[in-house]
Amino acid sequence: MKARRSPGQALSASVPAAALSGRIIAAHGRHYLVQLPDGTLQNCFPRGKKSECAVGDVVRIERASADQGVVTGVEPRHNLLYRSDQFKSKLLAANIDQVLIVLATEPGFSEDLLGRALVAAEALGIDPLIVLNKTDLAERLPQARERLQLYCDLGYTVLEVSASAQEEATLAQLRPHLAGRASILIGQSGMGKSTLLNLLIPGVAARTREISDKLDSGKHTTTFTRLYHLPDSWGDGGMLIDSPGFQEFGLYHLSEGMLERAFPEFRPRLAECRFYNCRHLKEPGCGVLTAIERGEIAPKRHALYAQLVHETNQEVPR
Numbered sequence: 106m107k108a109r110r111s112p113g114q115a116l117s118a119s120v121p122a123a124a125l126s127g128r129i130i131a132a133h134g135r136h137y138l139v140q141l142p143d144g145t146l147q148n149c150f151p152r153g154k155k156s157e158c159a160v161g162d163v164v165r166i167e168r169a170s171a172d173q174g175v176v177t178g179v180e181p182r183h184n185l186l187y188r189s190d191q192f193k194s195k196l197l198a199a200n201i202d203q204v205l206i207v208l209a210t211e212p213g214f215s216e217d218l219l220g221r222a223l224v225a226a227e228a229l230g231i232d233p234l235i236v237l238n239k240t241d242l243a244e245r246l247p248q249a250r251e252r253l254q255l256y257c258d259l260g261y262t263v264l265e266v267s268a269s270a271q272e273e274a275t276l277a278q279l280r281p282h283l284a285g286r287a288s289i290l291i292g293q294s295g296m297g298k299s300t301l302l303n304l305l306i307p308g309v310a311a312r313t314r315e316i317s318d319k320l321d322s323g324k325h326t327t328t329f330t331r332l333y334h335l336p337d338s339w340g341d342g343g344m345l346i347d348s349p350g351f352q353e354f355g356l357y358h359l360s361e362g363m364l365e366r367a368f369p370e371f372r373p374r375l376a377e378c379r380f381y382n383c384r385h386l387k388e389p390g391c392g393v394l395t396a397i398e399r400g401e402i403a404p405k406r407h408a409l410y411a412q413l414v415h416e417t418n419q420e421v422p423r
């Protein structure tokens with residue numbers, strides 16, 4: 106077995122009593138912006154070399170100067186969403202309730218990325234919400250619906266919206282799902298993530314500039330993960346986290362045992378496998394493989410599972 110240290114583990118231990126407490130609302134490498142209860146933003150850095158935090162983390166800080174601080178501790182997390190391969194981990198967000206996967210009718214979306222985002226959410230035990238945007242492009246809609254039918258059949262919620270052509274209707278559809286919860290937006294480039302964010306967070310451009318100015322301290326503009334508060338009128342403490350678009354969604358940190366359970370359609374079959382340690386790849390008497398033969402599990406879902414199992418077994422080069 107590989108020994109895997111969870112990111113951020115090193116920091117969780119000691120929390121000094123008299124420190125200030127706030128939430129990380131933006132992160133760029135080891136540079137964090139921490140929002141304090143009075144609304145001020147502090148530029149913060151972790152103390153230890155290995156210590157990592159994520160947007161959404163509630164941290165204790167010690168003020169080093171008027172607008173600088175040192176992160177001295179992290180409150181226990183409910184969860185931590187991250188990507189990883191055998192070389193590195195990339196933290197996405199902590200303490201989230203929902204993964205909002207933004208897809209579009211045009212350009213075509215990557216089903217691989219969708220599948221991985223669903224697995225990541227399942228592994229954390231949080232809800233995924235699939236949002237199909239640009240439904241106003243009517244000629245592209247049937248094909249997108251066809252590609253998403255499998256995921257509807259698996260029980261995932263798919264909302265059809267049009268962020269630029271039907272603003273009010275889109276807001277009305279999303280609001281009940283987002284209000285009072287912490288959601289992270291995930292999507293490939295071009296799906297309309299920024300358009301959605303602009304719609305959901307009034308004044309987001311100015312807010313982003315403020316964060317960017319602080320975080321970059323006058324240097325080049327980079328992309329980074331940011332947390333926005335949903336409008337007060339939406340009710341209690343809802344948050345939306347925007348992550349920079351990415352092409353790869355490695356889930357190296359998920360063990361085979363976690364992977365098999367992250368496919369909801371596999372779960373009822375696991376007890377049917379002849380061998381208690383069945384890997385569901387080519388074992389005789391496998392409940393999952395039998396269900397595929399009967400047409401009850403989609404081969405492409407199993408192909409994704411097999412690929413993730415392959416990736417998680419990659420050796421770390423010495």
Ligand SMILES: Nc1nc2c(ncn2[C@@H]2O[C@H](COP(=O)(O)OP(=O)(O)OP(=O)(O)O)[C@@H](O)[C@H]2O)c(=O)[nH]1
Nearest residue numbers: 239267268269270293294295296297298299300350
């Ligand atoms: N027809 C249509 N176009 C849309 C809709 N939403 C967004 N777009 C367009 O799709 C393009 C991409 O939208 P963005 O919001 O920039 O997409 P993004 O996912 O943030 O992409 P990146 O900025 O590359 O990360 C823009 O030209 C938008 O105007 C929609 O509901 N319908």
Ligand SMILES: [Zn+2]
Nearest residue numbers: 378383385391
């Ligand atoms: Zn099996």
